Amino acid sequence: MLSQKIIKHLNQLQQKKYRKEFGEFIIEGVKGVDEAIKSDDEIILLIVEGGRRDEEEIRGIIEIAEKNNIPIEFCGRKDIDIIKTTDTFPGVLAVIEQKEIILEDIADGPVICLDQVKDPGNLGTIIRTADWFGIKNILVSEDCVDVYNPKVVRSTMGSIFHVTIFKSHDVLNSLKKLKKEFHYEINSLDMHGVTIAKLKPKNKAIYIFGSESHGVSHELDELIDTRYTIPGSGTAESLNVAISAGILMSKLYI
Template sequence: MLSNSASTLLRKLSQKKFRKEYGLFIVEGKKGVQEALDNADVELIIVEESAIDSDMGIIISYADKTNIPVERANKKEADSIKQTETFPGVMAVVGMNETSLDDMMEADTILLLDRVNDPGNLGTIIRTADWFGVNDIILSEESVDPYNEKVVRSTMGSIFRTHIYQSEYIVETVEFLKKNGYSIVTLDMEGRDIRDLPKKGKQAFLFGSESHGISDTLRALADESYTISGNGNAESLNLAMSVGITLYQHSQ
């Protein structure tokens, strides 16, 4: 039976203000929970009794050995705390990997995201950055919460290998990066061909949301701009796709 304290905590963590206050967020599903156990501080695991199988047994056994509390929920309790249409059998309460701006200054490559408010897009960007070994991401103050359940799910575990800094004033953050030797790189229809992108020094790649783009104030701070040329008739590329192409070119 699920304890009242666990049930209350899980309901609170569905809200951004409590995630921020407690420094905790929720991960669902076997893969997500296993990634959390391998890469983060897990505070609590909840399993649905009827869903326990051999894979779940491995998770429970590991939790027991490492003194992580495990609570069991019946079907009704699982339905009351689920974040998706169907409860995936297991969820975990995980500590955020909080990062300061100073902690990022050793990174060669940083992603800057301005007003990215689509959870699926952000999750895919985090996963894509992880694929290319870019583990430092800065979000503007108007971006979606990276610990939103849809974002976390879309990262497929990559959020645990990523340092995320949520800026309170992105213009000052970009100015700080420039003072610390970073070249600010944007995508622009009038920019140079992305295939000419050099891999040099410390670079921060700045992307805006699909609906708003990059603010004029931030665009004025850019040092270089590039464009991704196409041969078809589509009006534009999906934001996550643009990030992927840019990071691929940067990795060559």
């Protein structure tokens, strides 16, 4: 049975302000927790549904956690109904310490820049896709959905532990610094650009994706060297931002 202090803390970690204040976030599910354990992220607490502790996958996680001296709490159905973030609790969750990332940490290799991407599922899918294609650096603007939102974290399927994500409070200045001091070229995906077929992958390149409704912020226009587009022949007005990012990232995979 969980203490009221732990239950309160877990519930409050579903709020962006609280996550920021405490520098922690939650990951649920065997896959996500397993990836967290494999990474160098610090796991503060592992919580396991007591009735499922003998399931093979969960038992494996418990054994690894014990070897790594990770604190473990077992809980019952009553506690689960209070702390779960989805309709069906997957049997295990972990509280993770947020990493301190600075701009210089992503100044090595291609960078995916996300501007005003509000949908948690889209952000999580982009993170997962970047991991699939081996792209390790992601820059998100202040007005994107929070990277540690439970829906975002869940959508990454553990890939959040394999990419470096820098949250910029001033994306314009961050991009200016990457361009001036680290010699990056800056590109964006646009409805009216050069066909993506002409894109040639470069190590020092940034690719900006804006929201589906507003596109890339106008304040970033001055920095963009090349605008690319994904040609289509159907009647759809536009592509989902996660799909667009996936198509472009597939072009960067060499």
